[in-house]
Amino acid sequence: SFSSSNPKICVVGSGPAGFYTAQHLLKARQDVEVDIYERLPVPFGLVRFGVAPDHPEVKNVINTFTQTASHARCNFYGNVNVGKDVSIDELRRAYHAIVLSYGAEGNRSMGVPGENLPGVYSAKDFVGWYNGLPSCRELTPDLSCDTAVILGQGNVALDVARILLAPTKMLKVRNTDITQPALDALAQSRVRRVLIVGRRGPLQIACTIKELREMVNLPDCRPEMVAADFEGVSEALKDVPRPRKRLTELMLKTALETPGEKEQERRSKASRSWGFRFFRSPVEVLASGGRAAGIRLAVNRLEGSGDGAQAVLTGEVEDVPCGLVISSIGYRSLPIDESVPFDSRRAVIPNSMGRVQQAAGLYCSGWVKTGPTGVIATTMNNSFDTARSLLEDMDSGALDVSSTRPGSQSISALLAERGVKAVTFSGWEKIDDVETRRGEVSGKPREKLLTVQEMLQVARS
Numbered sequence: 447s448f449s450s451s452n453p454k455i456c457v458v459g460s461g462p463a464g465f466y467t468a469q470h471l472l473k474a475r476q477d478v479e480v481d482i483y484e485r486l487p488v489p490f491g492l493v494r495f496g497v498a499p500d501h502p503e504v505k506n507v508i509n510t511f512t513q514t515a516s517h518a519r520c521n522f523y524g525n526v527n528v529g530k531d532v533s534i535d536e537l538r539r540a541y542h543a544i545v546l547s548y549g550a551e552g553n554r555s556m557g558v559p560g561e562n563l564p565g566v567y568s569a570k571d572f573v574g575w576y577n578g579l580p581s582c583r584e585l586t587p588d589l590s591c592d593t594a595v596i597l598g599q600g601n602v603a604l605d606v607a608r609i610l611l612a613p614t615k616m617l618k619v620r621n622t623d624i625t626q627p628a629l630d631a632l633a634q635s636r637v638r639r640v641l642i643v644g645r646r647g648p649l650q651i652a653c654t655i656k657e658l659r660e661m662v663n664l665p666d667c668r669p670e671m672v673a674a675d676f677e678g679v680s681e682a683l684k685d686v687p688r689p690r691k692r693l694t695e696l697m698l699k700t701a702l703e704t705p706g707e708k709e710q711e712r713r714s715k716a717s718r719s720w721g722f723r724f725f726r727s728p729v730e731v732l733a734s735g736g737r738a739a740g741i742r743l744a745v746n747r748l749e750g751s752g753d754g755a756q757a758v759l760t761g762e763v764e765d766v767p768c769g770l771v772i773s774s775i776g777y778r779s780l781p782i783d784e785s786v787p788f789d790s791r792r793a794v795i796p797n798s799m800g801r802v803q804q805a806a807g808l809y810c811s812g813w814v815k816t817g818p819t820g821v822i823a824t825t826m827n828n829s830f831d832t833a834r835s836l837l838e839d840m841d842s843g844a845l846d847v848s849s850t851r852p853g854s855q856s857i858s859a860l861l862a863e864r865g866v867k868a869v870t871f872s873g874w875e876k877i878d879d880v881e882t883r884r885g886e887v888s889g890k891p892r893e894k895l896l897t898v899q900e901m902l903q904v905a906r907s
């Protein structure tokens with residue numbers, strides 16, 4: 447029920463963290479009102495702009511988020527850049543509490559010479575490009591080379607490798623919402639070989655078995671590994687936890703076992719290849735004619751074992767010719783506003799159980815709380831934890847909700863003064879509708895609008 451005296455909470459960011467936090471708050475109490483502010487005109491964060499287009503099943507969480515957004519006590523305001531269009535102090539005056547769930551929009555850089563050369567991209571931008579993130583529309587990566595090197599061996603690295611090597615036919619028929627310009631560029635791509643490079647060894651690799659299996663089974667593609675990298679690995683297997691054991695077994699099978707006749711034939715006919723390169727760190731991107739032409743890698747050895755093993759330089763280096771370098775060594779959260787504490791070393795908002803340290807009334811959830819690791823389910827759990835902290839504080843009185851706050855009313859007035867036009871959830875539903883219909887023509891679940899301007903136009907139509 448609505449009452450001007452209801453506790454008013456705002457959430458900054460509409461990715462999984464924002465939506466799961468809102469969901470828990472709305473469910474737990476019959477009085478709280480939750481407003482979600484989002485920088486882009488469209489909701490869902492990395493579910494729309496990160497998750498690989500050939501993983502449509504992962505995007506089903508959107509149905510749950512849509513239910514939350516449709517809740518009578520929930521409102522969505524897209525196209526509002528918090529920290530710029532409206533400050534955190536202004537939100538603090540309008541709401542009883544703020545939950546910061548704005549994700550990790552920066553990326554870790556390699557910090558090596560040559561990393562700004564043409565032909566070098568961050569995985570974040572590359573993924574943003576094929577997923578239709580407006581700020582990455584003009585990336586138009588040069589795919590005219592034979593070999594691509596990806597630095598990093600997590601799931602994002604494997605997503606990028608798979609998209610680079612997947613037959614475009616497969617991306618077309620598998621119900622993907624990859625953008626048409628990306629599909630066209632990939633159809634013209636001359637990339638035939640992708641090396642996925644990691645500092646440490648096979649037992650430290652950061653991907654999961656689903657993503658590895660997809661590489662192993664990728665049509666028209668054969669594995670190309672270095673057998674010596676796997677020395678001693680099968681002996682070490684008995685002591686590792688089961689998920690890693692299964693992952694490593696699949697790697698060992700792929701790298702070392704002589705395949706059956708059918709698989710041999712498949713591999714010999716494949717026109718493309720992929721492989722892990724272990725124990726290597728980037729030293730320098732090598733240039734020729736003003737663009738990336740290779741990468742110099744330092745050769746490491748491992749000290750210690752298991753997850754804690756350290757890569758130590760041997761002093762040896764190795765040059766790998768390649769025309770495309772994609773660094774996939776991690777996303778990074780950015781500070782949002784001077785008034786919010788930020789731990790720039792760990793690149794997170796310092797917090798205990800989601801309560802921002804030394805900032806009563808501020809909470810955080812998702813990647814900005816934990817750092818940029820974990821799947822959607824992990825993000826869901828830590829967002830529920832944050833919601834529980836907030837509810838506890840309301841119950842205990844640590845969070846004072848007795849005074850009346852104006853909520854979105856005062857913020858809407860501020861935004862109007864500043865010429866910022868928020869997109870409501872029904873505005874998003876118009877965009878969704880247009881995208882879905884545009885997709886039907888080519889048998890895709892959606893054909894995304896690619897610019898903020900287009901999105902705003904449709905939302906206001």
Ligand code: FAD
Pocket residue numbers: 458459460461462463464483484485486489490491492493496497498501504526527528529547548549550551573602605777782811812813814819820821822823825
């Ligand atoms: P985000 O999803 O990034 O959401 C943050 C939101 O905040 C964004 O919408 C952003 O626009 C908004 N925002 C940022 N700044 C502001 C601001 N100043 N004002 C207002 N709003 C702002 N997980 C899986 O389970 N399966 C997968 O297959 C999978 N694939 C992935 C692929 C990639 C490439 C990546 C990077 C991640 C993948 N994940 C996957 C992980 C999953 O996406 C994350 O766990 C989850 O999205 C983190 O949620 P979040 O809400 O913290 O951040």
